[in-house]
Amino acid sequence: MRLAGTADKKPMNARKILLAAALLLAGVIAGGCADRTRVAAAPAPAQRTSFDAALVARGARLAAIGNCAACHTQPGGKAFAGGLPLSTPFGTIYSTNITPDPDTGIGRWTGEEFLRAMHEGIDRGGRHLYPVFPYDHFTLVTDDDVAAIYAFIMTRDPVKADVPANRLTFPARFRPAIAAWKALYFARGVYRPDPSRSAEWNRGAYLAEGLGHCGACHTPHNALGAEEKQRDLGGGDVESWHASSLTVTSPAPVPWTADQLFDYLRGGREVKHGIAAGPMSPVVHDLAGVAENDVRAIAVYIASRMRPEGPDAQKPGNALFASARPEEAGSSSGTRRGTASLDEGEGIFIGACATCHSAGLAATDRQPVALGLTTSINAPDPRNAVHITLEGLWPDPGERGALMPGFAGELSDGQVAALVDYLRARFTDKPAWTDVPERVREIRQGMRDER
Secondary structure (H helix, E strand, O other): OOOOOOOOOOOOOHHHHHHHHHHHHHHHHHHHHHHHOOOOOOOOOOOOOOOOHHHHHHHHHHHHHOOHHHHOEOOOOOOOOEOOEEEEOOEEEEOOOOOOOOOOOOOOOOHHHHHHHHHHOEOOOOOEOOOOOOHHHHOOOOHHHHHHHHHHHOOOOOOOOOOOOOEEOOOOOOOOHHHHHHHHHOOOOOOOOOOOOOHHHHHHHHHHHHHOOOHHHHOOEOOOOOEOHHHOOOOEEEOOEEEOOOOOOOOOOOOOOHHHHHHHHHHOEEOOOEEOOOOHHHHHHHHOOOOHHHHHHHHHHHHHHHOOOOOOOOHHHHHHHHOOOOOOOOOOOOOOOOHHHHHHHHHHHHHHOHHHHOOOOOOOOOOOOOHHHOHHHHOOOOHHHHHHHHHOEOOOOOOOOOOEOOOOOOOOHHHHHHHHHHHHHHHOOOOOOOOHHHHHHHHHHHHHHOO
């Protein structure tokens, strides 16, 4: 639910180069048109203290659904002061300072300019914004809700903080090319309720598709960073993690229900599915304080996209959960693939993992989720399993949550690969991953780069 157009950094292939060249040419042509539509910056509002307290409180809840703080706050930095590096296939974009500081933040922005940024992706000076700011989703947010978010943001503490310049490859750093990107992939719009669905479902769709921008992470992106709408919520990439499909193609062995999704979104854990990790952690952190009916509405909408229809849809998954122990969930007699490597992985599992994950107890709120039920082990690629093995799971300070140490300092790349391969073979009936060593090296290098 965090970033639009993010993915692993990879060299641009020939198709991407051709598309980028076409986009550059179109951008040059469109640049003049964009300049003619430039709107002069208005003077700074004179007074920020007149916002209604109820409006500010509503804006706070909406900003939490939009996960604004997570993207606009760097680790150890002041809230909303920007500077968080956002990795894209075209380089690094640093999130902006959205505190009401008049010089380095958005303190001079009027409500109309803020609305234009949210709905059209154009900043106060008339420049096109990069779609890493997901205005392709925010365009669905009502004017009234945007006004509430504006009231909340403009009553935060102003922080004087310049952010680093973006580091983008050519032609992505040629900002007028965004006009062409918008012509291809961006459409202004409002959310139109589905009259065949309940009010709760429509509320969830409005929040998930708009402010929550779930598709920014959970939808595949094309070579130019645009969401492939024909595969909406079909699984995507974010910050070197895999964002699982939120459709019937979900890899979860137990089909999700609305109640399970609600528990997961509010608490970051669901005993039939697993624990929120990586980029999903700040999402559930924010949703923990959102109105219960809004979180439940999101769960109702997403569950409707994920589960097969019919009264018997839950039976196979429920049978799997009923018999699941941490050491037995999934295919406990998985086919041996690459026996030497799997034997090594089994030895590592017994030595490092079995104390917690083979306790012989059924999965409960107080026990580890059965490994065979977790999405990370059943996912179409190994990135999430590798991340969790290397980095562990750590609750935010002062919060309850799963605690698991990472093994980046204890296990070599080869040992991590052997362990992850073993988990896949031992606890699922899915085919072996074919790129585990490469993924381990990539993720380990990314951890070094972040230091």
